[in-house]
Amino acid sequence: MxxxxxxxxxxxxxxxxxxxxxxxxxxxxxxxxxxxxxxxxxxxxxxxxxxxxxxxxxxxxxxxxxxxVSTDHLDLTEDAEDDVDDTVYLTIAGDRLDGELPDKITESALVRRYSLTPAQLNRVLRRASSEGWIERLPGYGWEFRPTLTSQQSYADSYRFRLTIEPAAILEPTFVLDRAAIEHVREQQQKLADGWIHELDNITLFNINHVFHETIAECSRNEFFIEALRRVDHLRRLVEYRRSLPRESGVIRCREHVEIADLLLADRRTEAAERMRGHLSTVTAEKIGP
CATH class of the missing domain: 1.10.10.10 (Winged helix-like DNA-binding domain superfamily/Winged helix DNA-binding domain)
Incomplete structure (x- = not known):
């Protein structure tokens, strides 16, 4: 991606x-x-x-x-191989979710299975490692970290979020990061205005989880913050393959905007209730009542 x-x-x-x-x-x-x-x-x-x-x-x-290290000659433009990397990345992720890959695997096995060059493999492993679903073993090989693979665990993750995210907004240590909230609000408004139809599931997931984590970070409670990050890591691969229809997604993005507006207006109690309602709706849409 x-x-x-x-x-x-x-x-x-x-x-x-x-x-x-x-x-x-x-x-x-x-x-x-x-x-x-x-x-x-x-x-x-x-x-x-x-x-x-x-x-x-x-x-x-x-x-x-x-x-x-060095910023000399640094180029942040799009890599021409991004599309190829995306395909390989999602294929490996899908195979892992489907149980076709073992818990531990070598680089040579990945190269053979997916016909990768060393450079491609390095980029894909870096990305998977940074997103928290694979890690290098001491000395040799890689190990896939736990992810949500069952319908029940996926449902449990949403119910957990339904508990902690509204609570994070009501924490006595909550301090609004106005600039950050305004930024994620702007992104959500852009999505609601049509940008959502131009994005793939991965990009959409990343934008939306940043919205939720940005709000949680305002709680200044590291337990809430780390818990939400952990859940986001665990559900990441499932979300890559499962997304709301874009028409429903537009509505949820508008709800994000409403939550941000309530926070910016210092109406935290209402924002927490709106967050609870929002997550309840998403839970029902993605996993059923």
């Missing part, structure tokens, strides 16, 4: 920041500090850093986070 416009925009702003502030090679980039500096939520910063890592501008630090 090509990076979303938001990811590319934030990545470009991070590069501008590194260059304008003359941030030295080896300097650790702190996600929260960048989010504050750029006045966006942490989720798009996280995705942008992953993109910059793929581009070689930053590298993963030993104890988490990223460090500056």
């Amino acid at each position: 090509p990076p979303t416009p938001l990811t590319r925009q934030v990545a470009a702003r991070i590069v501008d920041y590194i260059r304008s502030e003359q941030v030295a090679t080896g300097t650790r980039l702190v996600e929260r500090t960048l989010a504050d500096q750029l006045r966006v939520s942490r989720s798009p910063v996280r995705n942008a850093l992953r993109l910059l890592a793929d581009s070689g501008a930053v590298a993963e630090a030993d104890r988490g986070g990223y460090t500056v």
Whole structure:
């Protein structure tokens, strides 16, 4: 999947920041500090850093986070091989969901099964690893991480969200990140105005989960935030293959806009109720009552 416009925009702003502030090679980039500096939520910063890592501008630090490597000759334009990578990526994801791949697998096995070049395999594994459904084993090979594969686990994930997301809005530590909420509201309005018909399921999922995670991050409660991120990782592959009809999606995006407007108007109780109603409707549409 090509990076979303938001990811590319934030990545470009991070590069501008590194260059304008003359941030030295080896300097650790702190996600929260960048989010504050750029006045966006942490989720798009996280995705942008992953993109910059793929581009070689930053590298993963030993104890988490990223460090500056080089922004010389960095090109954030679309990769001509994105479409090929998308096809392979979704094929591997689908095979994993269908139980056709073992829990542990080698790179050579993946190369043979999907006729990949080393460069293609590297990009696909980087992407799957960054999205949390595969991880490198110590020394040799890869292991698929748990994902939602049954109808029951998928239904349970929505019921869990129905509990925690409205509660996160009502947390006493909730502090509105106005710039971030305005940004995700703008994206949702654009979707409702017709952009949704131009996007694939992956891009749509990423935009929508950023909306929900941005709101949860305002709670300042790490348990809510991490719980929602964990659920989003687990349900990601299922969502890639299962999406609401675009006509219904337009309605849900309008509901997102309404929730954002309530938050921006400091009407949190109403926003929490609207979030509960929104998730209840989506749950019924995707998994039944």
